[in-house]
Amino acid sequence: MPVDRKRNITVDIYQIMLPVKVCFGVGSLDTIGDEASKLGAKHALIVTDPGVYQAGLVDPVKERLSRARLSVDVFSEAEPEPTLPGLNAAAEKLSQEGYDLVVGVGGGSSMDTAKGLSVLLAHGGRGQDYVGINKVPGPGIPIFTLPTTAGTGSEVTKAAVFDDPEKRSKFGIQSPYILARLAIVDPTLTYGCPQRVTAVAGIDALTHAIESYTSINAGTFTDALEVEAMRLIAGSLRAVVKDGSDKEARNHMAEGALFGGFGIAHAGGAAAHALAYPLGSRFHVPHGVTVGLLLPYVMECNLPTNPTKYATIAQRLGVKTQGLSLQEAAEKGVEAFKNLAKDIGIPLRLRDLEIPEEALEELAVASMDVTRLLNNNPKKLSLDDVRRIWQNAW
Template sequence: MIASLSLPRILRVGRGAVGELGDVATGLGLRRPLLVTDAFLAGTGAAERLMTTLREAGLQPRLFAETVPDPTTDSLGAGLDVLREHEADSVIGFGGGSPMDTAKALGLLGVQGGRMRDYKAPHTNLGPALPVIAVPTTAGSGSEATQFTVITDSATDEKMLCTGPAFLPVAAVIDFELTLSMPSRLTADTGVDALTHAVEAYVSRKSNPFSDGLALNAIHTIGRHLRRAYADGEDIEAREAMMLAATQAGIAFSNSSVALVHGMSRPIGAHFHVAHGLSNAMLFPAVTAFSVHAAESRYADCARALGAADDSDSDAGAAGKFVAALRTLCRDLEVPTPQTHGIDKDKWLRLLPLMAEQALASGSPANNPLVPTADEIQDLYAQIYA
């Protein structure tokens, strides 16, 4: 099998790397970047510090701080207006997955126009698009290194997966110091998100030796450090390790694929406005238990990398321990169920057929070791509610 691999052209990784953002941009020949972020990062002064860095490098940046969690087609409109008014030659996504996804979408729409729906999977988007630089502030989405963006259609509440090299950042600046202020809930949710990326990349039907190594290393690192980062947000070693693991997991799934957890997660986020990492965490143990018998040796490798099993365990035994370890991890990180999160049961049950249809339409479940039917997806949604 020939693997088609894509990575950002430039990766700056390490403490203080954000101070080199201006050098990265000028080195790429950029002059008029649009810095895309959210109101929180603008309010803390973090966005203005990046603007200062860019100005000191001789650039003419413009700030757009109106991104929303789980960006929608409606939310892109204001950004496109600012992009065109500024005559931006590039976009910088600064924040978690939502600002980075917004930046990627603006980069493509700013050149090609049209509707975001025109670019959703299974269409592969080759470009052209404005160059994007990604600066993550959470250790989870991996969006800084992926050729994907996820945008919700405001008219239908469909969370659309859009894929292709047009969405791959040309550069990523990865500085773990930006994650030190993350609260424990966000640390947990983004950490499980990164673990899901790594595991699904490894067990995916599109896995390959390149993504396998990155995925297993990320699983090992997350197993050692996620609980520590959750318990103590100022644990520098744990924060640095989680940031690197999140990027490694992002590269892994960008060059392999995600699978059933992500396919089922997107409709939860679209219809109930649950953060992406949290909806992954709600699903992860149950979906793994459903899938594990179709790829025992692959899940056994994940268990050993996580530290849930060792070489003395059979593959079947290790795979079973992996499911148990995920349940324990989610319990330790206090992951709520949809019910305890406050989602109305009647609405949940009423939307099961639509959510199952949307999950399948995304294409991700087809990459799962065990490809589910719509009825099986509905059953899994029903299982996790309480």
């Protein structure tokens, strides 16, 4: 943290890169037609998954775009945990259509597929060509993102994550060129989200808040967002999983997930996300389950690096820390996260997912390759540290 010598205070230096516009709130979906017209878009591709399509969530989006005189096609085959071969096949199928707007409607999978298609339809090639940091050569087809879960925050991030079945891990395309032109976060789109998806997406959102709050890249901007994200999510997640018709809780979750997305877009995910990649890829476990299960064990390992921040996490998760030492308060935060995960049906141990103990060594070695995320972790992790996390989580 640099020091402003004139005023003798410490100040963070940071850059903020967000979508061109974020519309948040009940009814914000209504802005989509005007926004598409302002761009001069004529031919839109809506990218979604079969569940979201069958739930009827694409209809109001399509209707509003059609009313604004766009011709609209729908690709409703986004995979639940999208893969690079799936992305390549979709791009090949759609390459001759001449789209000038890609609209991702759904959870992270649909939005990430939309981002990937924006790149491939504009620049050609395969998804593998753009994996890594800043490999996209220029702007793609403009992207609108409309989340229907309160989860990934992909609507405002500059990353899209895909499974590579050949390499048995997940890989991110990370580039400012895949930031959405417009993110519409209308909580009404989440009101019908099924209970299990609500839980799995919600714990992912909370993990984003905690990992980016404790990332080595965290600063005053992301801290402010993440502290509020933790409050919003921890205060609503149990309620919304218990009763999906609780609109106030749904609204808080949507806003918390958005803030979590802002944070992870700037400070980055860390070890829980790094370890989740090979686990999700090899054992086909949904992303939210992998990060929700692993985070408490990562927190235990990271806690000595900044007990003050971990004590704040405890407070934001509802722990009464008065009378506790800093260390005790910080440890209570780990416990509070586990309790919340348990209450919403997230497994607490790898053995609950029937992951064999013999797989841990391979998972540990594969995790060490996810340097993009491990480099953000507050503690520099050795292979032995990572082995210990896997063993504790088993």
